[in-house]
Amino acid sequence: MLEATGVTVAFGRHRVLDGVSLSVRPGEVVGLAGPSGCGKSTLARVLALLLRPSAGTVGIDGRAVTRWRHRAPQRTSIGLIFQQPRLAVDPRFTLLDVITEPLRAARRPLERATRLAEELGLTPELFVRRPHEVSDGQLQRACVARALALEPRYLICDEMTTMLDASTQAHLVARIEAYRERTGAGVLAISHDAELLDRWSGGNVQEWQPRPTEIAG
Ligand SMILES: Nc1ncnc2c1ncn2[C@@H]1O[C@H](COP(=O)(O)OP(=O)(O)OP(=O)(O)O)[C@@H](O)[C@H]1O
Numbered sequence: 001m002l003e004a005t006g007v008t009v010a011f012g013r014h015r016v017l018d019g020v021s022l023s024v025r026p027g028e029v030v031g032l033a034g035p036s037g038c039g040k041s042t043l044a045r046v047l048a049l050l051l052r053p054s055a056g057t058v059g060i061d062g063r064a065v066t067r068w069r070h071r072a073p074q075r076t077s078i079g080l081i082f083q084q085p086r087l088a089v090d091p092r093f094t095l096l097d098v099i100t101e102p103l104r105a106a107r108r109p110l111e112r113a114t115r116l117a118e119e120l121g122l123t124p125e126l127f128v129r130r131p132h133e134v135s136d137g138q139l140q141r142a143c144v145a146r147a148l149a150l151e152p153r154y155l156i157c158d159e160m161t162t163m164l165d166a167s168t169q170a171h172l173v174a175r176i177e178a179y180r181e182r183t184g185a186g187v188l189a190i191s192h193d194a195e196l197l198d199r200w201s202g203g204n205v206q207e208w209q210p211r212p213t214e215i216a217g
Pocket residue numbers: 011016034035036037038039040041042043
């Protein structure tokens with residue numbers, strides 16, 4: 001299980017998350033909805049071990065996380081797909097470089113990347129293009145392939161399809177569902193699209209309310 005318990009995050013005097021708990025079991029899809037600014041992406045970053053909370057704990061399959069960011073040995077257990085792929089990739093990389101990045105970092109064979117790219121609907125002529133030479137949908141397909149490259153136990157999809165057309169959205173969700181069914185991975189799907197979340201998670205949706213808290217003093 002991927003589990004946040006009592007997580008608190010503050011930026012300066014603005015407490016964005018205040019003792020939040022959320023869990024995702026293996027094989028489960030959990031939807032997370034809520035208005036802009038209520039802290040969904042902040043929780044996504046905590047659960048992906050990119051941001052250390054000021055209080056609370058994160059556990060992955062029963063092991064408490066004690067190290068964060070690049071020092072976290074458990075970080076390859078979590079795949080994170082961001083809302084804006086252009087902010088999530090190195091602009092100098094080709095699409096194939098984007099997909100192979102985690103494999104290279106983990107010193108794993110790179111062959112898998114080509115198959116993943118094809119499964120995500122990328123044709124070979126796109127492999128050598130750079131982000132400014134492809135559409136948002138094509139770039140997001142590469143980012144989904146990158147997130148799946150190390151076969152994470154949990155996937156966090158943070159507004160993954162917000163800026164994409166309906167058919168690209170349906171294709172990406174179907175690929176992630178196929179991955180979940182094959183591997184038993186757990187999925188946290190964050191979106192403003194209540195209908196999408198409801199369909200994807202079978203009604204397993206948490207609806208957050210904004211709770212902005214200024215820290216006194
Ligand atoms: N690094 C940061 N420094 C300062 N404030 C931040 C930082 N990251 C996020 N915030 C603030 O934290 C709050 C929550 O942001 P977050 O991105 O988690 O919200 P969200 O619910 O994902 O919103 P959206 O649905 O618009 O993506 C916002 O007020 C945001 O401005």
